[in-house]
Amino acid sequence: MKSDLLDRLLADRDAKRAVVLVTDLDNGGGELHYPGEGGDGALAEAVAAAARADKSRIIEHEGRRLFLNVNNPPLRMVICGAVHIAQPLSRMATLAGYDVTVVDPRAAFASAERFPGLALSHEWPDEAMEALGPDARTAVVTLTHDPKLDDPALLVTLRSPAFYIGSLGSTRTHAKRKERLSAEGIDEANFARIHGPIGLDIGAKSPAEIAVSIMGEITETLRRKLD
Amino acid sequence: MDALKDDETVLEQAAAWKTEGKGVALATVVSTWGSSPRPVGSQLAITGEGNFIGSVSGGCIEGAVVHEARQVIDEGGTRMLTYGVTDEMAWEVGLACGGTVEVFVEPVE
CATH class of the missing domain: 3.40.50.720 (NAD(P)-binding Rossmann-like Domain)
Known part of the structure; x- marks a missing residue:
């Protein structure tokens, strides 16, 4: 994970904002996604569903294996x-x-x-x-x-x-x-x-x-x- | 400190170690089968010197994960580790259960 991504994730958590860290398990690339705030269709839906269920999980998306790590506010x-x-x-x-x-x-x-x-x-x-x-x-x-x-x-x-x-x-x-x-x-x-x-x-x-x-x-x- | 709060401080500690100029890796439980001690999303932060905070199993595999994480810190790249938590190992940490966990290890760069 990139240092600046980690810092942004921590800032979101401090702000008590729901955020899902999406990590590509093949290359380690990471992105922050915000449930219910749009973005690419199928992925945005999977992000929202994971946040709703409060369950982190692996999904297959466009041939990639992605890990959705849910960070819900307390x-x-x-x-x-x-x-x-x-x-x-x-x-x-x-x-x-x-x-x-x-x-x-x-x-x-x-x-x-x-x-x-x-x-x-x-x-x-x-x-x-x-x-x-x-x-x-x-x-x-x-x-x-x-x-x-x-x-x-x-x-x-x-x-x-x-x-x-x-x-x-x-x-x-x-x-x-x-x-x-x-x-x-x-x-x-x-x-x-x-x-x-x-x-x-x-x-x-x-x-x-x-x-x-x-x-x-x-x-x-x-x-x-x-x- | 309860388990939940400990989870919440893992990433803070990882960032703090990074700020101090230490080599840092993160290990995350990305999937589990059967009964496993720690849920998906549980994390361990590890330094190049082998210090760690958090948990990915309740104790049975932390040693092995720390070893792999130190190699990731030295060599870069990511690793996917799979462990079967045997009944015997689980018993030793006080959990009468078996299970398998998949742990993703990545450097903080």
């Missing part, structure tokens, strides 16, 4: 509600490679003491979500139990391609949530994107255990259901 998680469960969940998500932001307008909850080293937002959840712009590599979790805070976050998130949306609350709470969001124009199919009650059913009791069940459900969605 996964993101937005947690609405700086409650107790958010503490272990944010740490687990960080370990699993997510860039985590905790949103809670109650500054006493979303404090640096409770969430050391994490990005915190004290904006109202809808404004925070608008600013964060969840994409297809973002998981959004609402944990406040309070419709005043959770609903605005959900209304913005449901208009985004976030790959996972989960909301804390019992089946009954979730049914009431459905009525409220439906009155705001969220249709059945869109509402069904919300995992509620949140998390895998593993009998979790403590905040850390509930965080495990949420992290498990997010991982399952990412690795099994998006393929």
